[in-house]
Structures are given as structure tokens and as C-alpha cells.
Amino acid sequence: MIKKTIFAGFGGQGVLMMGYIYAHAAMNEGFHVTYLPSYGVEVRGGTANCTVAVSDEEIASPIASEPDHLVVMNKPSLFTFQNRVAPGGDIFLNSSIIDARPTRKDVQIHAVPVGDLAERLGNPQVLNIVMMGAFIRKTGLLPPEAFLKGLKHILGERKKAAMEINRKAFAAGYELQT
Amino acid sequence: MKNIFSRPKSLKKAAFHYCAGCGHSITHRLIAEAIDELGIQDRAIGIPPAGCAVIAYNYFDVDMLEAPHGRGCAVATGMKRVLPDRIIFSYQGDGDLAAIGTAETMHAANRGENITVIFINNAVYGMTGGQMAPTTLLGQVSTTTPPGRSALLDGHPIHLSEILGQLPGTRYIERCAVNSPANITRAKRAIKKAFKCQMDGAGFSLVEILSQCPTNWKMTPVNACRWVTETMAKEFPLGVIKDLKAQAPTS
Amino acid sequence: MQGNRVIGEAAIRAGCRFYAGYPITPQNELTEYMADNMRRAKGGIFIQAESEIAAINMVLGASAAGARAMTSSSSPGISLKQEGISSLAADELPAVIVNIMRGGPGLGNILPSQGDYFQATRGGGHGDYRTIVLAPASVQELADLTMDAFELADRYRNPVIILADGMMGQMMEPVEFHAPPPRRYPECYVLKGMGQGKSKFIRALILDAIRMEEHNWKLYRKYQVIAQKEVRCETFWTDDAEILIVAYGTAARIAKGAIKRSRELGLPVGLIRPITLWPFPTQVLQGFAARVDDFLVFEMNTGQMLEDVQLALGNTARIQFYGRPGGVIPTPAELAKVIAYQLRKK
Incomplete structure (x- = not known):
């Protein structure tokens, strides 16, 4: 089994962090993982993306020519990556700001209003964690506790206070019916 | 019988290859005497340049590491950081220090590296045969400025010691000459002081030596010595450029 | 990390x-x-x-x-x-x-x-x-x-x-x-x-x-x-391979992905991955050339290691090249197509 995911969006939406926490959590669950971020000029306020591969055996290539999952946080990313998704794969999109929908019929589409949900929690910064709640639920590869554990580890002692709002954000996404 | 003059211990028993009247031989001897008198032969490490003094390791009886052209201060930085209790000095010409190695020199000085630089300024590229150096005087004829150095085409002689003196990282900078007994005595005092500065952990020290090059200046040694005082020292005045009495930097 | x-x-x-x-x-x-x-x-x-x-x-x-x-x-x-x-x-x-x-x-x-x-x-x-x-x-x-x-x-x-x-x-x-x-x-x-010993020097000028x-x-x-x-080299799925990819570093990583895909389709392809580029595993390649006729050099440039492979194999094998220079990251799917094409050509 190998599952590859591309996370993409604006710089500042926490796109790289989503992939990083996911990779970290998967590693702690005993999977082989690779995390490959985009870097350099394009992450300075432009678009950002990263690719995470999770497998139960050694990962040959960390690059996803046909990702199983795509998580897009803005419209340009949807147009850039939607045609790459493997048939039968999943596209998670930030429906708070993406009004378009993929034209493909051979993939499942999950519209998650992450902006609105984060707003309701009083902290628009956690929209990436809301998305991860929905992502972890739908993909079913990792138990939610594993993700939260990874998140807690990455936030560390210094940002302990931030854990509560992140936990709420994750729950909001996880419990959402789409 | 009392021995009043002999070869310094820190010079090997080898005859200098330098031309008659060249300032390198005198400066080598002054450095060796300073090393002897300070008792640091066992822990001094020299860094010779590319140029006429490239084989200085044949003359100095201390450990020596040859640096690529212009990189003396960077190499010295690496050595001194690893061996902070050794006395590290680089020996560099005007082309080495003030042209190709300007960046390395400026930044080592600006970091306040606790090293000593002996800067031989003879206003010409000696070993390659008398081309224009960054310190060549205006109007001075060299093989690459046949009509004489022109400010318009070739720029001005660079005063690197003065520039370095403006950096907060430098501690002691003096310009000397080796063209007369009085100047030689002063130069030795300066070299000794520069080493002492390093031994006290006080920071970057540099002694610039106006050094005669009769061969490339196409002069007799006597005339070359006279030219240093009458012409060169007008452009590059002798004396202390910077001498901070303040305590060694602590952080 | x-x-x-x-x-x-x-x-x-x-x-x-x-x-x-x-x-x-x-x-x-x-x-x-x-x-x-x-x-x-x-x-x-x-x-x-x-x-x-x-x-x-x-x-x-x-x-x-x-x-x-x-x-x-x-x-x-x-x-x-x-x-x-x-x-x-x-x-x-x-x-x-x-x-x-x-x-x-x-x-x-x-x-x-x-x-x-x-x-x-x-x-x-x-x-x-x-x-x-x-x-x-x-x-x-x-x-x-x-x-x-x-x-x-x-x-x-x-x-x-x-x-x-x-x-x-x-x-x-x-x-x-x-x-x-x-x-x-x-x-x-x-x-x-x-110290108390003799002085030493290190120099490059002779x-x-x-x-x-x-x-x-x-x-x-x-x-x-x-x-x-000091030659070091990894081989991957070479046992029954009829075509061998030669690739190093990131390109080798991509090649492994391509080989897995190709193997799923039953294509007999393997990988030689030099770990030391100098010294180059010349003898390893020559060993394989006794049994395998086709080599595909794959690099993220316009063909540099290719020359070392050509030097090693000379005329003893057919050597093809596939490269993407300039910062393009080729995908395993792309390379798998090249492999399929090369095998069809045989």
C-alpha cells in the first residue's frame, strides 16, 4: 500500500504545516513516509505545495505523478493539480473561497468550508487543521488520535496553549458531514 | 667574545632568493627577530601569499601553510579559530591583500579575527613582472600602464590600511618602511607590537610595509630607497593609523 | 528530518x-x-x-x-x-x-x-x-x-x-x-x-x-x-532484467518508482545505482553487460554520467539516454513510458 497526497494553497494558509504534521503522525504510526515541500521564491507569499507519501514498504519515489489525494486551499491550486489525481482518488477543497468545482467525474470531491468553520471557532488561522480533520476522517489511513499526537508534538511545549483551539478545529473538520 | 649579531633562530639557514635591495629580505628578518624576541617560535604559524614571497616557507623556521592567492586572511581565520592559542600571521603583498583578496581581508578585519597581517606594499606586482598593483601611484609606469597610471582609466592607488582602520573590528594598524635604518627600527617595533596585540587576544593587527622593488621600479637599490621616502610615502604617509588602547572585546 | x-x-x-x-x-x-x-x-x-x-x-x-x-x-x-x-x-x-x-x-x-x-x-x-x-x-x-x-x-x-x-x-x-x-x-x-620539534609546511606550489x-x-x-x-553501488531488481537503468541520487529514486510501475505490467527492468560517482562502478556495469544488452541512462541533465557508462561499456551494449535538465523533476510515470517504449523497440 502506498498513498500519495499533494497539499496546495497560498503561502500563509499553513499548507506545508498540514503535510508536515500528517507525515510526522504517519511516521509515528510506523509507516514509511516522505515529505517533499516546494521551496524558494514561490513560497514567499505566492503558492505553496508539498507532497507526502505514506506506505507500508520502502518508498521508491517521493514524487506524486498521480496522487491518490489532493488537498487544495485556493483556486489556482485546484486548476494546477486536479487533472493529476488518480482515478478513484479524492479532492478536498476549501469551499469557503473556491467557488469552482472539478469537472472530473471519476474522483470524489469533498467541499469543506474551512474558512467559515475556523471563523466560527474565533480563529481563522486554524483553517488548515479544520481541513485535516475532514482529511483524516475521509482517508481513514490514520486514527484521529495519531494525528492529534503528532500535532501536539510539533506545537511543542512552547505553543502548548494553542493545542486547545487546534483540537477544536480538528474536531470541527472531523465531524463535518460532506 | 660576545656575539652581537647572528641569524635569528626563526630563520632557516637558507640564502634569500630575493633581488638585491628588495624589501622582502629585510622584512623577513624583522619578523624572525620579533618571533625570537617574543619567544613564540614554537607556536607561530605563518601563511605566505602568492607572489615573490610564495616560498617564504623555505626561509622561516616556523610552521607554514601556503594560501591560494589572496585568501591569506580566510585561511588564517580557519586556523586561528581551531588553534586560538597559536600566533597566526599572514604575509601578503598589495595584489594579494588589496586586489584579489580584498573581501577576505576586509571581512577578517571586520570580524576582528585575532590574527596579524604583514602587508608588503611595493606599488607593483613583483613576481609576475611589474604590472600595475592596486597601490601603484598615479603616473607610475608599469608593464600594464605603459604611459603611467591614469586616474581616469586605472583608478586611484587604494589605501587599504586606512579603510581597515575605520572598521570597529581592527585593533592596531601602522604603516612603516624598510628603506632606512631608522625606518627599519620602527618597522620592527611595529611588527613586535602587532604580534603582542595578538598574544594579548586584543584583535586584528596589521603592519603595512612600504617595500622597495628596485628591479620592477627599474632603479638602483639606493634610488629605490630614496623613492620610498620622496615619492611613495607622500601618497602613503608613514605612521600609526589606528591603535586602540581599549580592553580586548569580551563578547 | x-x-x-x-x-x-x-x-x-x-x-x-x-x-x-x-x-x-x-x-x-x-x-x-x-x-x-x-x-x-x-x-x-x-x-x-x-x-x-x-x-x-x-x-x-x-x-x-x-x-x-x-x-x-x-x-x-x-x-x-x-x-x-x-x-x-x-x-x-x-x-x-x-x-x-x-x-x-x-x-x-x-x-x-x-x-x-x-x-x-x-x-x-x-x-x-x-x-x-x-x-x-x-x-x-x-x-x-x-x-x-x-x-x-x-x-x-x-x-x-x-x-x-x-x-x-x-x-x-x-x-x-x-x-x-x-x-x-x-x-x-x-x-x-x-613546538619542540622541527618546523613543517604545507604547500601546493612546486x-x-x-x-x-x-x-x-x-x-x-x-x-x-x-x-x-572504494567503489559503491546498489542494484535493484536486476536478476531477470532485460533492460537496466543507470541512475544516481534523485533520478535513481524516480527510477525505482518507474521500475515498480513497469514490473506491475510485467516489464523486465532493473536499476544500477552508483553510490560513488567517482570512483565510478565501471566493473559492475561491465559485469552486467555480459548478460544484458540494453542500458538506459537516466539523469536530470543532458547526459553527463552517460559518458562514464559509454566509457565502461563501449560497444558491448546498446546505451540509450533519457534526461530532463534545468530543474524539471521527471515523474516515475514519465520514465515508465520511456522504459515501455525501449522494451517495445527491442
Whole structure:
């Protein structure tokens, strides 16, 4: 089994962090993982993306020519990556700001209003964690506790206070019916 | 019988290859005497340049590491950081220090590296045969400025010691000459002081030596010595450029 | 951990106590890691140099003073370091130089590329010399080969290049650090001041032609020993392969993905992955050529290692090439198509 995911969006939406926490959590669950971020000029306020591969055996290539999952946080990313998704794969999109929908019929589409949900929690910064709640639920590869554990580890002692709002954000996404 | 003059211990028993009247031989001897008198032969490490003094390791009886052209201060930085209790000095010409190695020199000085630089300024590229150096005087004829150095085409002689003196990282900078007994005595005092500065952990020290090059200046040694005082020292005045009495930097 | 940081951690664990570097993407995380963590190591020294030229020359000074020393950069910066690398080789001083390659020539871009193969494996600077070149293909291997690089540099008193690219440097994978062996090296060359003994010097200038020639032959003999003893190579799914891909580093990683896809379709393809680019695994390739007729060299450039494969195999096999230069990251699917095409052609 190998599952590859591309996370993409604006710089500042926490796109790289989503992939990083996911990779970290998967590693702690005993999977082989690779995390490959985009870097350099394009992450300075432009678009950002990263690719995470999770497998139960050694990962040959960390690059996803046909990702199983795509998580897009803005419209340009949807147009850039939607045609790459493997048939039968999943596209998670930030429906708070993406009004378009993929034209493909051979993939499942999950519209998650992450902006609105984060707003309701009083902290628009956690929209990436809301998305991860929905992502972890739908993909079913990792138990939610594993993700939260990874998140807690990455936030560390210094940002302990931030854990509560992140936990709420994750729950909001996880419990959402789409 | 009392021995009043002999070869310094820190010079090997080898005859200098330098031309008659060249300032390198005198400066080598002054450095060796300073090393002897300070008792640091066992822990001094020299860094010779590319140029006429490239084989200085044949003359100095201390450990020596040859640096690529212009990189003396960077190499010295690496050595001194690893061996902070050794006395590290680089020996560099005007082309080495003030042209190709300007960046390395400026930044080592600006970091306040606790090293000593002996800067031989003879206003010409000696070993390659008398081309224009960054310190060549205006109007001075060299093989690459046949009509004489022109400010318009070739720029001005660079005063690197003065520039370095403006950096907060430098501690002691003096310009000397080796063209007369009085100047030689002063130069030795300066070299000794520069080493002492390093031994006290006080920071970057540099002694610039106006050094005669009769061969490339196409002069007799006597005339070359006279030219240093009458012409060169007008452009590059002798004396202390910077001498901070303040305590060694602590952080 | 991220590849760049892994190199830094492995270096510190291997006893690297001197690092000088200059910022350049995509290797900045390594410089930053050293700035942050060298302090942790007893006697550890970090200097942000004013240029790549200064950095390599600081390494030269530190190495002559007996420290395990390293510098890192990316392609344009490595060009600047060549003067120092040539001097290190001439002086027979150990040092580790990391090149996280990016697209070129010139400033190029900051994306992963393999355009510096010639530069790394042919010496790179002026003069008759070689550097050992290690090409990691995973984050774990970045750790292992970094440690080995210091060991090899000491053993042969020669600069060692770690040749990776932006993807290796930026990628994160789990990693375990093994305990490196204690440092053993002949201290005879180290300059520490003459003390009570005789003075020594290290120099690269040898004006006498005969003595310069002797020095060159001495280096040559050393390189012959390295070429005999230090070749490293991985093979993957080669047993029944009818076509063999030759690829290193990131390209080898992509090739493995392509081979898995092709094998699912029943295509008999395998991989030879040189881990040392110099010395090149010439004999390994020749061994396979006795049984396999078709080789496909795959690189993220326009064909550089290709020449080493051609030198190794001559006319004993058919050699094809597929490359994507300039920072394009080819996909496994793309390479799988090339493999299928080559096999159909047979």
C-alpha cells in the first residue's frame, strides 16, 4: 500500500504545516513516509505545495505523478493539480473561497468550508487543521488520535496553549458531514 | 667574545632568493627577530601569499601553510579559530591583500579575527613582472600602464590600511618602511607590537610595509630607497593609523 | 528530518568541528542548522563567511590545523569553491564539501538538477586531481554517507564531495543516526606550531617540474587505490532484467518508482545505482553487460554520467539516454513510458 497526497494553497494558509504534521503522525504510526515541500521564491507569499507519501514498504519515489489525494486551499491550486489525481482518488477543497468545482467525474470531491468553520471557532488561522480533520476522517489511513499526537508534538511545549483551539478545529473538520 | 649579531633562530639557514635591495629580505628578518624576541617560535604559524614571497616557507623556521592567492586572511581565520592559542600571521603583498583578496581581508578585519597581517606594499606586482598593483601611484609606469597610471582609466592607488582602520573590528594598524635604518627600527617595533596585540587576544593587527622593488621600479637599490621616502610615502604617509588602547572585546 | 538538517546533524556526530558557509538556496537549512548546533558540540566553530571562496579557504586553514571541517553550497557557489578544492587536493588535506545541486548553467534556478556531474567527478578545479564523490538517494543515506565522507576524507587525505540536489536537501524522511567510529588519522601533517620539534609546511606550489611531476604521480597512485577500494553501488531488481537503468541520487529514486510501475505490467527492468560517482562502478556495469544488452541512462541533465557508462561499456551494449535538465523533476510515470517504449523497440 502506498498513498500519495499533494497539499496546495497560498503561502500563509499553513499548507506545508498540514503535510508536515500528517507525515510526522504517519511516521509515528510506523509507516514509511516522505515529505517533499516546494521551496524558494514561490513560497514567499505566492503558492505553496508539498507532497507526502505514506506506505507500508520502502518508498521508491517521493514524487506524486498521480496522487491518490489532493488537498487544495485556493483556486489556482485546484486548476494546477486536479487533472493529476488518480482515478478513484479524492479532492478536498476549501469551499469557503473556491467557488469552482472539478469537472472530473471519476474522483470524489469533498467541499469543506474551512474558512467559515475556523471563523466560527474565533480563529481563522486554524483553517488548515479544520481541513485535516475532514482529511483524516475521509482517508481513514490514520486514527484521529495519531494525528492529534503528532500535532501536539510539533506545537511543542512552547505553543502548548494553542493545542486547545487546534483540537477544536480538528474536531470541527472531523465531524463535518460532506 | 660576545656575539652581537647572528641569524635569528626563526630563520632557516637558507640564502634569500630575493633581488638585491628588495624589501622582502629585510622584512623577513624583522619578523624572525620579533618571533625570537617574543619567544613564540614554537607556536607561530605563518601563511605566505602568492607572489615573490610564495616560498617564504623555505626561509622561516616556523610552521607554514601556503594560501591560494589572496585568501591569506580566510585561511588564517580557519586556523586561528581551531588553534586560538597559536600566533597566526599572514604575509601578503598589495595584489594579494588589496586586489584579489580584498573581501577576505576586509571581512577578517571586520570580524576582528585575532590574527596579524604583514602587508608588503611595493606599488607593483613583483613576481609576475611589474604590472600595475592596486597601490601603484598615479603616473607610475608599469608593464600594464605603459604611459603611467591614469586616474581616469586605472583608478586611484587604494589605501587599504586606512579603510581597515575605520572598521570597529581592527585593533592596531601602522604603516612603516624598510628603506632606512631608522625606518627599519620602527618597522620592527611595529611588527613586535602587532604580534603582542595578538598574544594579548586584543584583535586584528596589521603592519603595512612600504617595500622597495628596485628591479620592477627599474632603479638602483639606493634610488629605490630614496623613492620610498620622496615619492611613495607622500601618497602613503608613514605612521600609526589606528591603535586602540581599549580592553580586548569580551563578547 | 529534513535532508539538509540531516547532513548537519550527521556531520556534527561524525566529529565535524568546523563549518564555514555562505547562504544559497536550496541548502540554507544546512548552514542554519550548523549555526544553531555547532555550539552544542565541544569546540565547535561556525562562521558565516563573506563568500564561498572565503568559506572553502577557512576550511583549508581549519583542516591544516587538524579539525574535521566542512562547507556546503549549491551549484554556483561550488564553482566559486573550486580554487580551494584544488588547493585541498594538492595539499592532501581532508575536507567534506556538500553540493545541493540546482538548475544551471549560470545562476540558473533553485530547483533540483544533476548538472554538476562533470564538475564533481572530473576534479572540478584546475590541475590533475580527483575528489571522491558520494551520491545519496535518501535522507537516511544523507546521514550515512555524510559520516562516511569524513572517514574517507581522513583515510585518503583528500576532499570528498557529497553530491545531492534540491529535492534531497528539502525532503523529509525518518532517519536513524548510527554511531560513527572514533576518528583515526595520521596527525603527521597537521600544523600546530613546531613546538619542540622541527618546523613543517604545507604547500601546493612546486616550482621544479620533476618534483611537481612526482607529486602528480603520487596523487595519481592514491586515486588508483581509491578507485580499487572504494567503489559503491546498489542494484535493484536486476536478476531477470532485460533492460537496466543507470541512475544516481534523485533520478535513481524516480527510477525505482518507474521500475515498480513497469514490473506491475510485467516489464523486465532493473536499476544500477552508483553510490560513488567517482570512483565510478565501471566493473559492475561491465559485469552486467555480459548478460544484458540494453542500458538506459537516466539523469536530470543532458547526459553527463552517460559518458562514464559509454566509457565502461563501449560497444558491448546498446546505451540509450533519457534526461530532463534545468530543474524539471521527471515523474516515475514519465520514465515508465520511456522504459515501455525501449522494451517495445527491442
